[in-house]
Amino acid sequence: MDLDSIIIRFPWQLVKAKVRRTIEEALKVWSDVTPLTFTEVQEGRADIVIDFTRYWHGDNLPFDGPGGILAHAFFPKTHREGDVHFDYDETWTIGNSLGTDLLQVAAHEFGHVLGLQHTAVSKSLMSPFYIFRYPLSLSEDDKQGIQYLYGKPSADPDPTPTQPAELPQPDLETNEITNVEAAQPDACHTAFDAAATIRGELFFFRSRYVWRLRAGKLQDGYPALASRHWQGIPSSVDATFEDPLGNIWFFRDSQYWIYDGERRVSGPTPIVELGLPASPVQAALVWGAEKNKIYIFSGGNYWRFNPQRRQVDNIYPRAMADWRGVPPEIDAAFQDEFGFAYFLRGRDYWKFDPVQVKVLEGYPRQISQDFFSCTPSSNSFR
Known part of the structure; x- marks a missing residue:
């Protein structure tokens, strides 16, 4: 089977x-590995x-600038x-880790175009x-998946490749399946999924990754995979907090996990x-001088x-209106x-005064600027 390809526009770096x-x-x-x-x-x-x-x-699938998609x-x-x-704003490279390697991303995407879905097999x-x-x-x-769809090369000594009648059918109601690839996120250009103070240090979560700040300074080696600390943690988390007993709670969709340190x-x-x-x-907050009040936030309400x-x-x-200015x-x-x-939404945050019981003047501000020392950006989410 012969397939044609065409490149409409090119990345500026190459x-x-x-x-x-x-x-x-x-x-x-x-x-x-196929007759293609x-x-x-x-x-x-x-x-x-x-x-x-x-x-x-x-x-209807917008790109998000450097990092992310x-x-x-x-x-x-x-x-x-x-x-x-491909996102034009990525730093596309070939054969090195100084940016995003075009060869690997392209080969992965062509797998999807040919009908392959994601696999849970590591290093595939x-x-x-x-x-x-x-x-x-x-x-x-990878090889077995593509050969299931198209068979083996005609020169292969095994003359009986599997010949499928149909390619996989999409399973979404919109009749559209797309794939979004996640690079290691850049804290200067991302919104965070969750944040919490754990063992006296501040952790920010995005996708599978976590940043760790101690005394306001980002620690070396971060972002890192969250599974490095909490094995078995879901691939991304919606909310997290450390309770007064030192247990760490993680929420994802309609489920939760509890860890004692790094042990589930x-x-x-x-x-x-x-x-x-x-x-x-959506979020969880440990609140009060004794850190004995915990609030759970979802859908404009809190418990x-x-x-x-x-x-x-x-x-x-109760309604979020109780948190004046948030x-x-x-x-x-x-x-x-x-x-x-601190309440985060998109790339912005609001600082809430426990005495006045309202957001301080001058907020929202940018998370990337105040916590990660990034250059101020004008495209913060609102």
Whole structure:
């Protein structure tokens, strides 16, 4: 089977000839183990359409600037099948870890265009997260997956490849499957999923990663995988806090996990057992001089939670309006050593005075600037 490819636009960091060679090499990863052949065309229609583009670009899947989303692709039998989009604003490189390696990302995306979904098998090209590895090669899982769809090369001594009747069908109601790749996030250009003071240090969470600040300074080696500290933690967390007994709670979707230090002691457990609704928890705040008040936030409401009884004090929530000046929807919350509370939404934060019981003047401010010493940005979420 011969498939055509075309490159619409190129990344600014790389000369076109290198990009073409890299795209050819990324496609060759798949043609080496299947009967597929790929030919680049300069104009006209093509089976695979490659574009380097920015922010909103016509498919309702906007890019987000440097870091975060690297690329996405559309599966066969979707309305944009064959389209592969790369974020123009990434630092694209070839063969090194100084930026984002185009070869590995492209090969992964072409796997999706050909019909492969993500795999849970570690060190596979089709694993869901980008990690720089050289040389590029397929795992046995990658190879078996693509050969299930297209069979083995015609020169293969085994003459009986599996010949599928149909490619995988999308399982979303919109009849569209896309893939979003996550690089190691950049604290200067990201919004955080959760934040908490744990063992006297401040932790910020995004996707699988965590940043660790001690006395206001980012520690060396961060961001790091959160699983480095808490093995078995979900791939991303919605909220977290450390209770007065030193247990660390993590929330994801409608479940929670409890850790004693780095050891998991329970979970996943449904949050409805805590008296909370089944909707995801957005933030959790340990509050008060004795740090004995814990508040859970979700959907513009909040509950007071008793960790000893492992139940909310009242199943009926209160409105966020009680926290004067705090936006109704938040992403994370934590308390500092002086008793001030911090509420995060997008890339902004609000500092809440426990004496005046309201947000201080001059907020919101940017998380990246005040906690990570980044250059002020004008594109903060509001």
